[in-house]
Every structure is written in structure tokens, then in C-alpha cells.
Amino acid sequence: MSESQPSTALIDIIDHDDAIREIRLARPPANAINPALVTELNQTLDQAADDRIAGVILTGAPGLFSAGLDVPELLTLDEAGMRAFWSDFFALLQRVARSPMPIVAGLTGHSPAGGTVIALFADYRIQADGPYQLGLNEVQVGLVVPPVIHQALVRLIGAYPAERHLVAGQMISVDQAQAIGLVDEVVAADQVISRAVEWLKTHLKMPRKALLTTRAICREELAQAFETPGAMDLDQFVKGWFSEETQQTMKALVARLQKA
Amino acid sequence: MSESQPSTALIDIIDHDDAIREIRLARPPANAINPALVTELNQTLDQAADDRIAGVILTGAPGLFSAGLDVPELLTLDEAGMRAFWSDFFALLQRVARSPMPIVAGLTGHSPAGGTVIALFADYRIQADGPYQLGLNEVQVGLVVPPVIHQALVRLIGAYPAERHLVAGQMISVDQAQAIGLVDEVVAADQVISRAVEWLKTHLKMPRKALLTTRAICREELAQAFETPGAMDLDQFVKGWFSEETQQTMKALVARLQKA
């Protein structure tokens, strides 16, 4: 059914039938997104394109796709380091948005903030059923989601629902996420990967050129969103990150996490 | 819980906890929107910004938020007067759209036409449950809603639903309004204000700068809509107002209202 591929330090690579490749986050305990993981994800996606993979599934650990940004590690970065990280993270989002092959986000459990962000740019989102939380809760931790992420959310769920979800700054349940269109399907946790494989197979059996060209037309607005001036707002994000409000909120968050 | 503020002739101002200010239309019997009320609303919103109010609730009388434009009075205006009124009304919509603090429309009862229009530009809409009517029924009375109001509706409920609602020119029920997304919540009539206060408090307890910057990103398209050439279409609206079709329809409407 599947065979192992050379995996990297923080990512397991599993090839399924029909040139479908699973890229599984493997950075215990929480698949928190740090500079090293972003670098490996960028390399792994490039490798998939080079290997002429037909479809990709992005997954995480059972019960936890990703806890989002690795705030404790990011708090140790200076301004240049933070700028480099944010730039690489946007390069990752752009790679997902402009991927030559369809990408399914297989959200195997919790997937708040950064985890949800990556999934926004994928072709399709399959969420594990269960008491999991996801959503763009950045405001609650003092962060501002840049315009390109806002645009991706607008495209997915509509302009006004995007305003309500982003401004609320709350994590939401699996059911709420499906209700507002943040995920496409909710399946039993142990069915996420097989369902993602099935979804890709159904699509990949169609006339290839027609499929890929149609997909490109439908996703052009998402790909172009990265070209809008201010789309990523790098300066503003870095400035915001080092602002007193954000640093205080972040440090309080980390202190709470360390106590827990 | 709340303390009275210096109110104006046509508006009651009630300050609630946590720098939340209620701006209550108080122009009996129907809170009909005439030049004086628009002027006072503009001043009251500027005052709220000057007073560093954190959140605003716009409300009306129990059972009647506003009956919409004061057609009998507006019919007495000449072209210059109508142009001045329409210009001030758009300044009001722009103030609501670009408000530095969140504004909740507390629709305490009926809220057709002009009442619905103002609410479109607010952050959130809470409607009193009951046999109330609202919606953009301008077509039925011979009026054309200008592009910027159309755009605000598109942003709220989507392009095609906006076409159907505007072209139909009908008032709709509370349930229909919620179904198409014209209001966000329907609560018991006596809960509208307390629910609006609660909604604002939940939002206002988050990191302030992140909240307001995220809100600005999400609402930028709405704010920018006023810059589009032809957005308000002042000339066209004034011309339409004095057209035979519109004047006849309006006068028939006023005659019916006076008989009733």
C-alpha cells in the first residue's frame, strides 16, 4: 500500500499509490512550527514537484496536526532572525498556494493558528472528528494576521465571515469549523489519510491537462494575492512582534504553558 | 450599570460599563431619518471618538429601530436641500464604516430601508425577535440604492444574494434576514442591548492593538468602497429622486401612510 521514502529530521515522507505523497509533520511533542520545520517543508514540497508527484497530503500526528508557531523558540530570535523566519513562512504559504499538484490538508487533530494558516492555502481540508480546536486565534495572542492570509480566508469562507472569525480571535471546534467552511470534511480520526488519498485519486483520474488548467484558473486569485503590495506586510509584522503588547502577551502565554 | 450622558434633541446617549456607549435614536414616533437626525448622528459619532469610547451600540425604540428615510419631510426639500441631505447621509455611512471603535447595530424592532442601510456598515447586527420587517426595499418605492450600499451588501451576504435581495425590493422577516445573513443574531427584544454590550465586552477584552489592526484589515475594502468613482452617485440619486416615477411613487406612499 505504501512505502517509506527518505524522510528528513522533522518530516516523515510516505508514498501512497498513484504518485500520492504524504508529508507528515514529525516534530514532537506538538509539531510546533519553528524555522527548521519551515525550511524542511519548503524543501520537501520542492522535492515533491521534482519527483513529479501527482498529489500531496499534509498531515500531522494523531490528535495534533500542529500547535501553531513555536512561540518559545521564536521569542529567542532577534529582529533579523524573526524577519528571516517570517519570510520563509510566507514562502511556504506561497508554495502551497501555487503548488503544481493538488495538496490536501489532512488535519489529524488540533490545528490552531499557524496550522490553520497553512491549510487555508491547500486545495482541500479534511479534519479529524473529535474534541479538537482550530482557527485563526492570532488576535488573542496579540498578533495581526497579514493581508494575504486574510485574503485566503475571504476566498474560502466569504468576506464578512472572515471578518467575524479573524476579529473574534478564538479557536473553534471541528463542527464550527465545518459550519463556516474552514474545513471541507470531517471524518473519523483514523480515516483522514485514507479519505485524502481517495479524494486525490478521484480527481487525478480525470483528463490531466484539463484538470490542472481548470485548477490553475480557479486558484489564480489565490496565487496572485502574494503579488499585492503589502500582502505579507513583513515590516509591520516584525514591528508588531516586537511591540510591547505582543511581547507581553506572548511571554504570559509561554509562562502559562510552562506551568501547565 | 449605566449612567446618562448629555443627550441631543433627537438622540439619547447612555454610557454602559467598559467605555461602551449606546446611541439611541429618539425621534418619535418612528425614528424616521431626516436631515436633523443625520446631523446629530454624525456629531454623536464624532463625540464618541473624541471621548475615546471603546465600543458603540446603535439602537432605537422598542419595536422600532427606524422606519427609514422621512419621506414626507424629504419631499419638501428642493434639489439643493436633497443633495445636502444625501451627502450628509453618506458621510454618516462612511463614519460608521470607518469608525475607530466597533459599532453594533442593535435593531430593536422594525428596520426597513434606511435603517437597514446604516446597519450594513456596522461591525455586527443584533435583531430583536418578533414580527418585524427589515431589508432594502428601495426599488418598491422607486429608489435606486447607490453602488456603495450595494457593495456593503455584497460584502455581507455575497454578490448573487445581494442581487436577488436588492432587485426584489421587498421587506423581509427577521427569520429571512438571519437566513440570508443580513443580521448576525436574533435575540428576545429585551435582550438586544445587553447582548450587544456582551458582544462588545468579549471583543474589547482582547489585546487592543491586535484587535483594532485586524479589524482595520478586515474592513479596509468596506472603507475603501467610498473612494470608488461613482460610489455614492450623488447626481444620479438626486436626479432619480426628482424623476416622475419616483416622485409619483413617493407621493402615493405618503398619501397611503396619511390615510392609515
Next chain:
Amino acid sequence: MSESQPSTALIDIIDHDDAIREIRLARPPANAINPALVTELNQTLDQAADDRIAGVILTGAPGLFSAGLDVPELLTLDEAGMRAFWSDFFALLQRVARSPMPIVAGLTGHSPAGGTVIALFADYRIQADGPYQLGLNEVQVGLVVPPVIHQALVRLIGAYPAERHLVAGQMISVDQAQAIGLVDEVVAADQVISRAVEWLKTHLKMPRKALLTTRAICREELAQAFETPGAMDLDQFVKGWFSEETQQTMKALVARLQKA
């Protein structure tokens, strides 16, 4: 109730009350869209405008609005012929999008691909209830829907649902079509025409100028979509049509249809 009008070879014209004209596809057995039918539809719509018709209903045969493009006939065309057909077909879509009077698509039965495409540009879509299939399944037969059709679908059902529907390339049921907003109403098959007449009458009794101006504002984006460079992508479509993948898929399709 209705009187016959001079019909054309492939179209029946039936005038109903209140200047409402039904334009009924009458090209047995399947109302397949070939160059002659497109030419007649263009002429018939121009005639309706010249006759100052107030509203149009586009219908087909009971159980079958249209089977879509007449692939067997189109496969006999050379490049110049295909280019001319595609250009005329786009002129038809543009005529529907920019029609001076409202057009209701009365989908009397099956309406896949080309049938759905025409309906996208109408004001309103009423679908016959039953085991019918519709939807934009072009990808499955190796075709790429050009950007202007994608845009019309986005406007109707939203950006992301449009991506999913187009990339899936599947026909869908009447219920699914209503769920995603591809049709507005589903009524008993023998009620499609009378319901379309009723819908038009309800709208046409409103102040005419306000109705038509509001409709024009709401539909301007749809009308303007034809002006976007690359909207119709004539060169690309013709090139795609004669590509190996598409020709093979089409010929296999025709072979299957002839066997059946």
C-alpha cells in the same frame, strides 16, 4: 393565456401575459447546442429586445433542457469553424448577461455543461424536480472552462465552492445544485414555466426604472467580466479543443454515446 409567435427552425417562441416571452429550445432529440442553435438564440434574444419584451424565459423540452454542446457535430469543424462557433457562443452568454430585460432559466430537466453555462448568466434559475443532472462537468470530457464562465460561477456560488465544483468536473443532482446555489428554486417539472412567469410578474410590477437601474448595478460586474483581457480565452480554448487529450476524450465520449 399565451399565443404563438413566429418560431424559428430550432426554437419555439411562446408569448405569455404581460410581455413575457418564452424562448423554448426545440432541437430534438437532446437540444444539443450546435452552431445553428446558437445563431438562432442570438437572433431570438435580439428580437425580444426589439419587441420590447419585459421578461424572457429560456426553457427546453420536458425532462431535458439541453444535453450541452453538440460534440459529434463540433468534432467535424475545422479550426476556423470551431473558433467561429466559440465566438458566437460567447456572444450568446454576453447577450444573456447584458440583457435589457430579466431572463429566467427554466431548466425543464437535464442541463449539464453548456446548458448550465447559459443558465449561469441568467437572472434566475428554476430547476425541474426529478432525477436530472446538471453542473459544469467540462473537466471530465477534457475541456477547460474559460475565465468568464468561472467568474460567473464565482459570482453565483462563491470563489471556493466554484473551485471545488469546476475542478471536480462532475454532474450533480438537482438537490446538490440547489444546496450549492447553482439553481435558485426546485419545483415540480410541470410548474417550471408557470413559476418562471410568476417570478417575472412579481418583479415586473415594481417601479420600472428603479427595478432596471438597480438590476444593472447588481449585474454590472457580470457584464464587465467580458471586458477582462483573456476572459474568453478564444485562442486557448480552440488550441485545447484540438489537443490530443481533448480530442481523444471527446471521441471516446461520442463512441460511448453511439453504442448506448
